Amino acid sequence: MPAPDGTPLATDLCLPAGPGPHPAVLVRTPYDRTRHRAELRGWARRGFAALAQDVRGRYGSAGRWHPYRQEAADGAATARWVRARSWSDGRLLAAGASYAAHCALVLALDPAVREEEDAAPDAVLAAVPALGAADTAREASGPERLLARAGWWAAHGDRPDSDERALAAVLATDPDALGHLPVEELPRRFGRPLPSWPALWRTGDRGRLLRLAPGSNVPLLAVGGTHDPFLAQTLALWRAWGAPAARLLLGPWGHGLTAAPGPDATAAHRLPLGPLYAAWARAALEGRLAAAPHGAVGLGGSPLWLPVPGARACARWPFGRRGGLRLLSGATFTAHPARPVRSDDLRVPVPDGPGHRAADRCLLAGPPLDRPLDLLGAAAVRLRATADTPAADWVARLTALTPAGTARHLATGVVRRAEVPGRAGDTTVPLGFLALRLPAGTRLRLEIAGHHFPAHARNPHTGADPVTAAVPRPSRRTVHPAHSALLLPAVPACRPADAVDPRQEICR
Structure with a gap:
């Protein structure tokens, strides 16, 4: 299929066996269209003309790939081409996961596309959506997502195909490659050039699609996982979507959804997503969805699916007080860039004291739960703390210590803050959306640290840009327990009577 400038874009098409015309579903991907052939056959069996297209410069498509830059124009040309085919009835669903979800969303939201006749889709299915380069590169509070971006760029950047095992x-x-400084020059350790890597960190316009979402006028199905790194973006997209028929489906899944269930997923969370997607698409394209946002979330650790909650007050677990979290060690600690707290290691050091290394984090823990605890909503840490450096990252990591003696990661938040050295400041560290049941006997452990490496780049603590800085320094920290607390979205024990059927919730 020709792009607007004539560049051929490789496209697979699978048509239903029966006579047409048919509604169409379009998936545009940088990850090889041929991997979608089983999916296309599934759509076709349900009466859709199904297409998968390699984006410009990837796999079978010619041209040069510039991630996130050319998808609106090429997608619009593809939409017009689809609608002009004799097998098309003119209705078009833009669908995809991760980067492919970005391709679907720009087709619906980009102002230039919406001005073109027959270019915009009639509905959007966005699973674990990557909203844009700037949104994926950094947390909303600023810290760089080093491991995820290094892995993605090593696998896919500046090449026409992929090597998932590259990093x-x-x-x-x-083994120490990700510790290379400055971060901007990290590809020197990768063995091949990545000329687009430095530009990733200079990419601006974070939140562009979220700013455009209130102007949307087509139905949306946003799908995500409570263990997915893009969970916050999925929720924000659904909440910002302007068209009234917006639906949200969240399960206890990772980025691969039902193919990547979390440790708290149950048999009830193994939804057959293909039939559900097709049923929703039929309802959306036929105008049968109610004009109100609906959603369903799977409560991990239980068989329940529940309505997506609204904003609610959180229960406070104060630091160092009865009914909260006991301070174990590290009210004063050192965040040292040469010995950062690791994101890939849930073990914690023994308490600081004679004969032990100085504390590298503040460590707190709660008593065993006397009954199951249901958490449904946004969690956070309210923190009063001091740093002796002009810049600091504040990391909060929440872990469940199970009755069996294992540690299970629940949530991590990180906030970058400019500091007045030696002056206490208040900050809120968001821990994201939780939807899970903790069994009786579970203990909560909370760590307050200055690094979360290699998931996030190390703050040099000098005020310099962490991407270009080559000389970091240690940062001495103090946590003030009397003014700090863990905020948890505890709800009354959820019962079967509270549950919803996710299929009905999405398609009504």
């Missing part, structure tokens, strides 16, 4: 191969021979 693992680098780390196998060079």
Whole structure:
């Protein structure tokens, strides 16, 4: 299929067996269209003309790939081409997961596309959506997502195909590669040039699609996982969507959804997503969805699906007081860039004291739960703390210590803050959306640290840009327990009577 400038875009098409015309579903992907052939056959069996297209410069498509930059124009040309085919009845669903969800969303939201006749879709299915380069590169509070972006760029950046094991191969021979400074020059350790890597960190316009979402005028199905790194963006997209028929489906899944269930997923969370997507698409394209936002979330650790909650007050677990979290060690600690708290290690050091290394984090824990605890909503840490450096990242990591003695990660939040050295400041560290049941006997452990490496780049503590800084310094920290607390979205024990059927909730 020709792009607007004539560049051929490789496109697979699977048509239903019966006579047409048919509604169409379009998936545009940088991850090889041929991997979608089973999906296309599934759509076709349900009466849709199904297409998968390699984006410009990837796999079978010609041209040069510039991630996130050319998808609106190329997608609009594809939409017009689809609607002009004899097998098309003119109705078009833009669908995709991760980067492909970005391709679907720009087709619906980009102002230039919406001005073109027959270019915009009639509905959007966005699963674990990547909203844009700037949104994926950094947390909303500023810290760089080092591990995820290094892995993605090593696998896919500046090449026409992919090598999913590229970063693992680098780390196998060079375990300290991600510690390279400055971060901007990290590709020197990868063994191949990545000319687009420095530009990733200079990408601006964070939140562009979220700012455009209130102007949307087509139905949306946003799908995500409570263990997915893009969970916050999925929720924000659904909440910002302007068209009234917006639906949200969240399960206890990772980025691969039902193919990547979390440790708290149950048999009730193994939804057959293909039939559900097709049923929703039929309802959306036929105008049968109610003009109100609806959603369903799977409560991990239970078989229940529940309505997505609205904003609610959180229960406070104060630091160092009865009914809260006991301070174990590290009210004063040192965040040292040469010995950062690791994101890939849930073990904690023994309490600081004679003969032990100085504390590298503040460590707190709660008593065993005397009954199951249901958490449904946004969690956070309210923190009063002091740093002796002009810049600091504040990391809060929440872990469940199970009755069996294992540690299970629940949530991590990180906030970047400019500091007045030596002056206490108040900050809120968001921990994101939780939807899970903790069994009786579980203990909560909370760590307050200055790094979360290699998931996030290390703050040099000098005020310099962490992407270009080459000389970091240690940062001495103090947490003030009397003015700090863990905020948890505890709800009354959820019962079967509270549950919803996710299929009905999405399609009504």
